Amino acid sequence: MTSALPVLSPTAVVSALRAAGCVFAEDEAELLLATARTPRELAAMVDRRAAGLPLEHVLGWAEFHGLRIAVEPGVFVPRRRTEFLVDRALEQAPDARVVVDLCCGSGALGAALAARLGAVEVHGADIDPAAVRCARRNLAPFGGHTHTGDLYDALPSGLRGRVGILTANVPYVPSAEVPLLPAEARDHEPAVALDGGADGLDVLRRVAAGAPEWLAPGGCLLSETGEHQAPAAVEAFERAGLTARLAESEEWQAHVVMGIRE
Structure with missing residues (x-):
């Protein structure tokens, strides 16, 4: 016995x-x-x-913007500082009716925005099929749609020119700094969600360049970046034709670049 x-x-x-x-x-x-x-x-x-497994992977969920977001092994864990990005999006576009979350990971940003905006069309897209499966669970309560593919290539063409809020929590760690990350991230989260290229801005530049085609007039793009990268990130948004500004939070140590399609 x-x-x-x-x-x-x-x-x-x-x-x-x-x-x-x-x-x-x-x-x-x-x-x-x-x-x-x-x-x-x-x-x-x-x-x-x-x-050494991340606590959120052990629990099966992460707290984010008042929600319990399901997370699975191998999927990027949403950071609490990224709630600052969600709040800036809600301030900028409180009446948005279409939300797209690129590089969506678990779908935390799309879910948080949908929870606050109410009747909204929300889409999440990621190049990682595991992330998309996880995002599907988190967006389902809001009638959300998920797509697998590389940035805008994943999105339905009918979204062009209709997006009120476009979030892109892109990978922005410079490649040489990825080995210096805490083991929880380095060993248990996908490299594609962390590595942003030589200066950390490879994906951000691609997102900024394509945004005007997808944003509605007055729509906004928001992306998190590092403090030392912020000036170059703002420049990338401006080069794409967006009216850009930087929002910062000392409390959260967060830096969010915002770009508006006029």
Whole structure:
């Protein structure tokens, strides 16, 4: 007869996480204890987290802009700082009726915008089929559509000139800096979601160049970038014919380039 698995106490969970180097061991333990349905599942979750798997992949979800966003192994985890981008989009285009989330990953941005805008047509697109499968789950409650392909090539042609909010949380880490990322990102998130080329702006430039064709008059493109890249990112938006400005948050350490089609 198989003996019952001993129940890990909250103290034991915290100790295991702290020993593994988890800085916020108490907070993480609380989430694991609340999510696990059985002692066996809790033990497995603690082991996976202690082995370095991102907490969100262990839980199966990430908190983002008041929503629980489903995330799966191998899919980019939405960062809380990117909520700043969502808020700027809502401020700029509160009446948008069509939202497109390029490089959508889990679909967190599209879901967050749809949740606030109400009756909106929302599309998510990504080159990674695993990300698109995940985004489909998160956009389904909002009647969202998902597409697999390279940036605008993935989108239905009927969206041209109709998009009120176009978000593109593009990969913007310079290639040489990818090996310096924390192991959670470097080892468990797809390189295509992190590596932005030599200066980190390869994908952003392509997104900016194609945006005017897809944006409605007055529509806006928003993309996150690094502080040292921001001037070049603004220049790329302006070169594409967009009226560009930079929004910054010291609290979130976030830098968002916004471009308006006049």
